[in-house]
Amino acid sequence: MSAPIIKIDGISKSFGTFKVLDGLSMQVMPREKLALIGPSGSGKTTILRILMTLERIDSGHIQIDGEQLYHMERNGQLLPADERHLARMRQKIGMVFQLFNLFPHKSVIDNVTLAPILTKGMPRAAAEKRAMELLDMVGMADKAKAMPAQLSGGQKQRVAIARALALQPRIMLFDEVTSALDPELVEEVLNVLWRLCSETDMTMLLVTHEMGFAHDFADRVLFFDRGKIVEEGKPDEIFRNPKQERTQGFLKKIIAAGHRV
Amino acid sequence: MTQWSGYFGLILQGALVTIELTLMGSVLALIMAFLAGLGRLSRFFAVRALATAYIEFFRGTSIFVQLFWAYFVLPFIGISLTPLQAGVLALGLNVGAYGAEVVRGAIQSIGREQYEACIAVNLGRWQSMRHVILPQALLVMLPTFGNNAIELLKATAVVSLISLTDLTFQAQVVRSQTGNTMVPFTTILVIYFGLALIISWGVRSLERRMARGLDGVRV
Numbered sequence: 001m002s003a004p005i006i007k008i009d010g011i012s013k014s015f016g017t018f019k020v021l022d023g024l025s026m027q028v029m030p031r032e033k034l035a036l037i038g039p040s041g042s043g044k045t046t047i048l049r050i051l052m053t054l055e056r057i058d059s060g061h062i063q064i065d066g067e068q069l070y071h072m073e074r075n076g077q078l079l080p081a082d083e084r085h086l087a088r089m090r091q092k093i094g095m096v097f098q099l100f101n102l103f104p105h106k107s108v109i110d111n112v113t114l115a116p117i118l119t120k121g122m123p124r125a126a127a128e129k130r131a132m133e134l135l136d137m138v139g140m141a142d143k144a145k146a147m148p149a150q151l152s153g154g155q156k157q158r159v160a161i162a163r164a165l166a167l168q169p170r171i172m173l174f175d176e177v178t179s180a181l182d183p184e185l186v187e188e189v190l191n192v193l194w195r196l197c198s199e200t201d202m203t204m205l206l207v208t209h210e211m212g213f214a215h216d217f218a219d220r221v222l223f224f225d226r227g228k229i230v231e232e233g234k235p236d237e238i239f240r241n242p243k244q245e246r247t248q249g250f251l252k253k254i255i256a257a258g259h260r261v
Numbered sequence: 262m263t264q265w266s267g268y269f270g271l272i273l274q275g276a277l278v279t280i281e282l283t284l285m286g287s288v289l290a291l292i293m294a295f296l297a298g299l300g301r302l303s304r305f306f307a308v309r310a311l312a313t314a315y316i317e318f319f320r321g322t323s324i325f326v327q328l329f330w331a332y333f334v335l336p337f338i339g340i341s342l343t344p345l346q347a348g349v350l351a352l353g354l355n356v357g358a359y360g361a362e363v364v365r366g367a368i369q370s371i372g373r374e375q376y377e378a379c380i381a382v383n384l385g386r387w388q389s390m391r392h393v394i395l396p397q398a399l400l401v402m403l404p405t406f407g408n409n410a411i412e413l414l415k416a417t418a419v420v421s422l423i424s425l426t427d428l429t430f431q432a433q434v435v436r437s438q439t440g441n442t443m444v445p446f447t448t449i450l451v452i453y454f455g456l457a458l459i460i461s462w463g464v465r466s467l468e469r470r471m472a473r474g475l476d477g478v479r480v
């Protein structure tokens with residue numbers, strides 16, 4: 001039994017007076033593939049953003065790989081994390097966004113090599129070689145010289161995945177990475193996710209409305225509502241035999257909206 | 262019959278001074294614009310306050326007074342500037358104050374998702390600014406920078422008041438020596454306009470080059 005790679009302990013987060021997360025706790029094991037599902041506004045994105053340090057927590061603790069994310073241990077005391085601590089912790093985590101967030105002024109390959117060159121001091125040639133391998137893996141090697149604006153949504157998202165992988169994070173966060181895509185482009189991105197799922201030992205957290213994919217992808221599914229984990233379990237349990245009324249209602253709605261399960 | 266060729270020579274010399282002043286003033290303005298524009302966005306209150314004070318002061322007082330102050334008042338505190346130095350200083354600081362707001366606005370126009378992408382790939386604050394935000398913001402700044410440079414060119418005429426021999430000064434010399442007003446002033450009118458056109462063209466072609474690929478059409 002190994003230690004969890006992510007340990008969330010009673011975290012709370014408010015936007016103004018609106019409390020999105022209220023004492024949430026959860027754990028993720030190394031190499032685990034987790035699917036986070038739930039209605040819009042239930043706080044799934046907020047959780048990923050907090051893990052990526054794009055959003056601060058109001059209270060509680062998060063440990064990544066045994067180390068505090070938002071606190072530094074100094075002489076037995078817990079101090080708020082400074083930029084250096086955050087930068088070091090961010091090395092372990094990568095994120096792919098719903099709207100890709102590529103750098104529009106950089107070519108595909110430069111999008112992928114920028115961070116390894118700047119943050120890891122990788123020589124350009126080595127960074128480009130590695131980038132080409134990753135672009136090949138996501139099926140974008142032939143577009144290495146293209147600019148993002150020339151790509152379809154599915155292509156952009158595959159480049160964004162390669163960009164995140166280039167830093168070799170141990171944890172990858174995917175926030176509705178197919179939601180902004182035309183239906184015919186969803187498959188190509190899911191195929192890439194599937195390869196990552198089956199061929200790497202990264203820990204992966206996937207927020208998605210693609211229930212069929214979540215079922216195949218995940219070791220464990222968490223159903224969120226109003227910032228709380230209402231139900232969690234193996235994909236088969238959650239999708240075939242949900243116990244909570246709210247989970248049942250949500251899945252019914254999703255199926256009615258045309259998503260396959 | 263007036264010997265016009267000699268007088269045109271004078272005006273050409275004036276044109277060189279005006280060009281020199283415009284170039285040097287623009288370089289100083291650009292430096293000040295980035296310093297103060299980035300300063301306005303600093304994490305540190307003192308830096309923000311300093312940048313704001315500079316911008317408000319130089320936008321709120323006239324370029325004439327600034328120039329006279331640089332040339333006639335600074336010597337009292339032991340700093341004597343040549344007319345050219347005083348001109349570059351006043352023009353650069355004045356136009357730089359306007360440019361600073363352009364820099365700040367352009368940086369703030371870059372979407373939050375770009376900053377977040379930078380954090381997600383673990384770039385530091387300065388790395389994000391240097392490699393992701395500024396290159397995109399520069400494109401937003403360019404057209405207004407072009408306008409500012411033309412404003413600076415036009416404002417160089419004020420340095421004739423501290424007897425720097427720029428275009429306007431030389432036109433006045435020619436006028437007083439020949440008694441003819443129309444020829445020298447029409448000539449410099451055309452030259453000023455020509456210089457402004459060159460700046461416009463320059464900025465526009467720079468803009469085209471930098472925008473290449475961003476719209477997904479040209480590469």
Ligand SMILES: Nc1ncnc2c1ncn2[C@@H]1O[C@H](COP(=O)(O)OP(=O)(O)O)[C@@H](O)[C@H]1O
Nearest residue numbers: 015016020038039040041042043044045046047
């Ligand atoms: N920056 C923000 N400012 C104010 N409210 C926010 C912000 N981000 C998220 N919220 C609110 O927090 C709640 C949870 O949002 P989110 O985490 O995006 O949910 P989900 O991803 O499950 O749809 C929503 O009600 C949303 O409106």
Ligand SMILES: [Mg+2]
Nearest residue numbers: 044045046176
């Ligand atoms: Mg969301």
